[in-house]
Amino acid sequence: MYEAIVVWLQVLESGSFSAAGRVLGMAPSSISRQIDKLEREFSATLLHRTTHTVTVTEAGQKLIPHGQAMVAAWQQAQGELCQGHQEPCGLLRISVFESFGHRYITPLVPAFLTRYPKVKIALDISNRMVDLHRENVDLAIRTGVLQDSNLRARPLVCGESIVVASPDYLKRQGIPQHPAELKGHNCLTLDRQRQTTHWYFAQERHTLKVPVAGNLMAVGGDPLYRAACEGLGITALLSWMVADGLQDGRLQQIFPDWKVSVTESPQFGINAVYLQDKYERPALRAFIDYLVEALPFDATGL
Known part of the structure; x- marks a missing residue:
């Protein structure tokens, strides 16, 4: 029963059998068997299933808080027993x-x-x-x-964020010597509120709010990292995201003497x-x- 409840709650959280299977390391067929087992146990349909989506039924909605409480109690018991040794x-x-x-x-x-x-x-x-x-x-x-x-x-x-571009892009478009020169470059930006329009620079007592624009915006940094490595433009990302590209030469840091942030508040x-x-x-x-x-x-x- 516990495993079936865990699987069912994960399906609700993930939105599909395949997505829940990836989280739990289970095949969709195994996920389906656990859901069937749970529905037989309660003699009720707990999910509406279509080819691409699942939604919770009225009966399933009533089960959610009880299932969550059961999982929490089970995990607490596991933790307390493990603490003993x-x-x-x-x-x-x-x-x-x-x-x-x-x-x-x-x-x-x-x-x-x-x-x-x-x-x-x-x-x-x-x-x-x-x-x-x-x-x-x-x-x-x-x-x-x-x-x-x-x-x-x-x-x-x-x-900490840093500004980077590929050597190929910088060879074609030139290396900007000052943050204000970003105005003439294709800047790859995070698509979150005002992060798409400005980057913020600081050097000793000097601060700059620099307008940036380009042909690629993304909610996450990974597409921007990959595009920068391919020579599409300049991007500002957290240092851990660009470490591999800097190490193997696919990327080159720009403005190493400036601190940069993609948000007005500290990162x-x-x-x-x-x-x-x-x-x-x-x-x-x-x-x-x-x-x-x-x-x-x-x-x-x-």
Whole structure:
């Protein structure tokens, strides 16, 4: 019953059997069997299914809070039993935003699970802002300021941005010597509020608000990184996003003497965020410690 409830809640969260399967490491056919099992148990249809989407039924809507409470109680019991012998075990539900998750977290998971064979991980890689308490998420890897006093954070990566372009682009279009010269360049920007129109520069006591424009905007940084590597234009991204391109020569830093931000307010680093009362779980502590140990940079920079 517990596994079926976990699967059903994940389907609701992910929006489809295939997406839930990717998070849980299960085939869609296995997901379907668990849902069928749950519906037989309650003698009720809990999901409306079409070819591409699933929606919750009225009966399913009533089950949601009970299912969430059951999963939370089960995970708490797992955590308390594991604490007795301090060996990491049980299920860890982890949420991480896409660009960082695909590039850095996904490659680290197999080695962690090999080191701690009694731990299971349900990994949700998406740019959705999860509610750790309501969705029973153990760990969220995210940027920004904590909005909930019950949350705690451990810094993983600093929030420094740098301006980059490919050597090929700079050879064709010239290297801007001052931020004001960006006006004549194709700037690849993040599509979030005013981040599409200005970048902000600081050098000692001088500050600049520079208008930028170009032919590519994206909600996440990954498309901008790839386009810059291909010579499309100039972009400003967090240092961890462009580290590989700088190291292998696909990208070149511009304005190294200036501090840059794509927002008017200060940028924030990446944190491992968790509920205060869950940190006693050995599995959670072990995973956070593992990230700090295994990531190829620290909280102060690359």
